[in-house]
Amino acid sequence: MKHILHIDINSFFASVEELLNPHYANHPIIVAGRTKRSVVSSANYLARSYGVKAAMPLHLALRLCPNAIIARPHFDVYRNYADKFFNIIAVDFTNRIEVSSIDECYVDITHLIKEHITPYQIAKKIQNTILSKIKLRCSIGIGPNKFLAKMGSDYKKPFGITSIYQEDLPTKIWPQPIDDMIWIGKATATLLKKHGIKTIGDIAKSQNKQIIESLLDKNWIVHYQRANGYDSDELDYAHNAPKSIGASETFLEDTSDWEEIKLKLVELVKNVVERLQEYQMQTKTISINIKYPNFVSQNRSLTIDHHTDDYEIILLRAIKLYHNNFLDQNVRLVGVSLSHLLSNDKLTVNSELFDDYVKTDINVINKNEISVIVNEINRQFARNIITTADKKNKLR
DNA sequence: TCTGGGGTCCTAGGACCC
């Protein structure tokens, strides 16, 4: 049998903010952006005691907890702490780690278990080491697979350690509502509850197999097996390259102003292309994503016939995609995403040759239209930079 | 003062090819 840990840093962003600002001690802390449409990214346990939760609109959180300190996020610092966190485990314990998000990982400790060394002792040692070296508390779940390990790290927070093996299912897993089962989200939970499936134990029951199968897609069997303590999902130790790179932004006010949207697209494309180049990758598919004021989203994407990391090509495609599909629509959010990514060193052909060809091609087909857009973008962009600089000067 | 932003994975239909 394997022994897997799931390690999760407790209220990660808020905890780091407390470390950066010692005078925050004993205050409710909410990490959130600064606009009226911001939501809570992270909250410390004091803030949570007022009912504040992640993803809650900031104004609502402040109504629940008016004296909370709002900390602006510092993602670079968080990434730095995350690196230290994973490094401590890799160097002091084992490199059999799957990093699953900025503040979470799975660790296979099967090979570390000896006659007088239990999984719990290793977990405790990791927890204490993380606390003493980077002053962050984590919750750890222990189990024979990823699912039970993750359910374990959720079981007792903060600073808990929970073992869940097959014999613990009836007491620790089955009584829980299905909403608390990992990978069962709001949509699936609502559907199942409507048909009387209310607890994880209900999913595990063989007499409910047929009803679950009829309600869910073919993934139903995965949920059924997990509810019974089985999970065949193996740890993935590879440091995987990203599958997509995206950026999106919600406007302060909904807008249909093409000039404003165009500027935002320029900004977003700049952002994603820079990250694409940092990863030393190229893209083949460009997607535009919008959200209407009623929260309905739409995507439009375009796959080109070769990989590229060329800013101009990607920008023109993005602008055209938006222009052809969403012009004059009133939107709340606009986003750009790149997918079908490939590492530069895996490219078999020189994409620059294609890029040059495509550019001449674009110019032949849409010469006037494209040059008008490019000129317009350049003009708008220059103007925007100047006004931003002016504002800064005035502030000084 | 209603509801962010970064992702991964899956499904399903249609085009196209052999």
Place this chain on the structure above:
DNA sequence: TCTGGGGTCCTAGGACCC
């Protein structure tokens, strides 16, 4: 004279996670 079967790729949408 009435319509296969397998496979891949593209596109759009949606569920779910932190």
